[in-house]
Amino acid sequence: MTVVLISRAESAATWAAEIRGQDPELDLRVWPDETRDLDPAAVDFVIAAKPPPGAIAAYPNVKAVLSLWAGVDHITSDPEFPAHLPIARMVEEGLTRGMREFVVAQALNAHLKMPEYIRQQNERVWRPEIRGPHGTEPLVDEVTVGILGLGVLGSDCAAALRDFGFQVAGWAKSRKRMDGVDCYAGDAERAAMLARTDILVNLLPRTAETENVLNAGLFAELPEGAYLINVGRGEHLVEEDLIAALESGRLAGATLDVFRTEPLPQDHPFWAHPKITVTPHVASITRVKTGVARLVSAIRAFERGETPEGVVDPEKGY
Known part of the structure; x- marks a missing residue:
């Protein structure tokens, strides 16, 4: 199973290390450095934090997108985002x-x-x-x-x-x-x-x-x-x-x-x-350890055909 982490946050490397530590079986690739030679069709899931426009759409077989944040507008505001994809909010x-x-x-x-x-x-x-x-x-x-x-x-x-x-x-x-x-x-x-x-x-x-x-x-x-x-x-x-x-x-x-x-x-x-x-957007910050546990759990749930907590209703937008 191949997962791409697309994050423009400074903490991307920290998240990647924790994901690999908690679930070594995931083939995790960090965008953009580790994805240049990756077959886009092989990507199963995307973990995203403010991805650039078109970045998610570049992977045609993605099953779901997982947000690093509680909100999802940083994902859905992308005009090229594939509207059919389920998005799971961060709930931890x-x-x-x-x-x-x-x-x-x-x-x-x-x-x-x-x-x-x-x-x-x-x-x-x-x-x-x-x-x-x-x-x-x-x-x-x-x-x-x-x-x-x-x-x-x-x-x-x-x-x-x-x-x-x-x-x-x-x-x-x-x-x-x-x-x-x-x-x-x-x-x-x-x-x-x-x-x-x-x-x-x-x-x-x-x-x-x-x-x-x-x-x-x-x-x-x-x-x-x-x-x-x-x-x-x-x-x-x-x-x-x-x-x-x-x-x-x-x-x-x-x-x-x-x-x-x-x-x-x-x-x-x-x-x-x-x-x-x-205050500088500090009211609620996702904790890496518990956040990664949530991400891994959600990915495994999607793989089993289940709906994890926090999946967005596309009609409501949340």
Whole structure:
């Protein structure tokens, strides 16, 4: 069985070494150096991380493509990608746990006004941010975190926030059910979820329907002073609308981990904005050891004629 790893990430060699260590029987070739003399018709599977246009289509007998990342738009955005090929998203415990930790931490930071206190420290200002009744701030059980997207990552984050004590509401395109989480579904119910959300976490997949979803219209449906955490895709956010919402006070602040252009350009206004926290796409990083175990398991499942976890629905795009 021949597998080609097509990755433009710096970690490609690390992934290759771990794959060979975990399953020496796989004939793994790393693109492009190890594929120049390879018969394209002999390739059975492709493991991909942002492959260049046409790279996957060059292998006519591929049975499936496995993404190194949780998202698949880095694969499907290729205009030459063979639409009939099944794609398996990366679903692994390390990635899920990483997202859970990041989202809970950022929700707590927003709830406790930590970005504001960091700004105050830089300015040597002593000003307690007490906005609740009777000179107190609300505890987490009085704060609602709304989550856009209740897939594997969104559902796990919702459960963690619920267990910490937050009130949690979640929205998805189709109906979901979770104990202790108020679940909303479809366009008709999204506004009701947004209207009660103090901290909004975006974990939607990137599709044609979800591009630019974080816009002025959506921000207007949130309570004044809500906080945004975007860990979905940079393409979800209309950047000018976010800055306007922050300047007007519609939003109190935002934590952004994903951007339309990465790395974020040095002259981008997000860097210096006092109400924006920038992190360099680190909310959830696939762990090589557990990620490779997932890849090998998925390849073996495809070989047996089974459907591994995380196979993308081509109609939905996720």
